[in-house]
Amino acid sequence: MSYLSRWTFDPFVIVVAVVVVWHEIGLHRLAGRSVPARTAQRRRRSFAFYGGLAILLLSVTSPLDYWGYDYFFVHMIQHVLIMFFASGLVVVGAPWLPLVHALPVGFRRRFGRALYLGRWSRALRAVGRASTSGVVAVLVFNAVMVIWHLPGPFDFADTNRLAHVWLMHGSYFVAGVLFWVQILPSYPFRPRLSVMGRIGALVGTDVAMFVLAMALSILTSHSWYSVYDHVAGVRLSPFADQQIGAAILWVCGDFWALPALIWVVRKAIAEEGSAGALVDRALRSGALSSLHEAPRG
Numbered sequence: 001m002s003y004l005s006r007w008t009f010d011p012f013v014i015v016v017a018v019v020v021v022w023h024e025i026g027l028h029r030l031a032g033r034s035v036p037a038r039t040a041q042r043r044r045r046s047f048a049f050y051g052g053l054a055i056l057l058l059s060v061t062s063p064l065d066y067w068g069y070d071y072f073f074v075h076m077i078q079h080v081l082i083m084f085f086a087s088g089l090v091v092v093g094a095p096w097l098p099l100v101h102a103l104p105v106g107f108r109r110r111f112g113r114a115l116y117l118g119r120w121s122r123a124l125r126a127v128g129r130a131s132t133s134g135v136v137a138v139l140v141f142n143a144v145m146v147i148w149h150l151p152g153p154f155d156f157a158d159t160n161r162l163a164h165v166w167l168m169h170g171s172y173f174v175a176g177v178l179f180w181v182q183i184l185p186s187y188p189f190r191p192r193l194s195v196m197g198r199i200g201a202l203v204g205t206d207v208a209m210f211v212l213a214m215a216l217s218i219l220t221s222h223s224w225y226s227v228y229d230h231v232a233g234v235r236l237s238p239f240a241d242q243q244i245g246a247a248i249l250w251v252c253g254d255f256w257a258l259p260a261l262i263w264v265v266r267k268a269i270a271e272e273g274s275a276g277a278l279v280d281r282a283l284r285s286g287a288l289s290s291l292h293e294a295p296r297g
Contacts, residue, residue: 006066016053026098049093055086060165070231076245082169084256087176091186134182134193138201141179142208144171151224158227195268206257216246
């Protein structure tokens with residue numbers, strides 16, 4: 001049996017298709033009121049956005065999804081792709097304004113006023129402020145990553161297709177977007193973490209992934225997940241499978257953390273004026289404990 005022949009269809013495909021069409025409508029409307037340079041910039045960003053959506057589709061419709069029910073390490077590849085690469089590309093793609101401007105002008109203005117000024121939306125605005133807080137975004141991201149890898153939640157999601165795709169993977173993606181908005185520019189949003197806070201967030205999250213990987217491999221002697229016990233046709237032992245998955249989590253962490261960290265450090269050096277000034281600031285404030293909010297401008 002070919003490992004590449006197990007493609008599946010999920011209703012999420014329809015959702016992505018609608019989002020792409022909606023985004024293109026917004027791009028077209030914005031192009032009519034923008035200078036060519038800005039239009040070209042939005043088009044370049046759209047490639048990153050669509051790339052992120054493509055990774056999401058691959059995660060739920062490709063053989064990765066099929067074999068993820070038999071092999072934990074394949075499931076771990078899905079998690080890394082969704083939390084770090086798909087969500088990161090969507091944030092780089094900055095689709096927010098095109099998606100909003102795809103709405104009819106009259107409806108957009110009425111809904112915008114009601115959303116920002118209406119009494120009914122106070123709770124919604126409070127949730128929005130909390131979820132876009134730098135500290136909250138980082139904590140939620142790490143909590144989602146850890147909680148879904150606990151035996152109970154993991155086994156539940158693996159035995160329920162709706163929970164698997166929409167709850168587990170959906171929370172991975174949303175938490176990933178909230179996290180990356182604090183690290184990468186995504187117009188019109190700006191990170192609310194300071195530069196030093198972003199460095200701390202990246203390093204702290206990489207450490208959390210390392211600890212989780214160690215817990216899954218070195219600090220245990222058995223498989224955590226009952227869903228992988230005695231899977232028909234699978235000769236790889238559940239614990240060996242879990243150790244491979246832990247190694248993927250550990251190694252792939254550096255694939256996203258190091259490039260992002262290098263970018264943030266270079267930006268910090270540019271803002272401080274020199275590497276020495278950045279080191280002095282880090283020693284004064286403590287880069288790993290400075291997850292404070294950047295002042296609003």
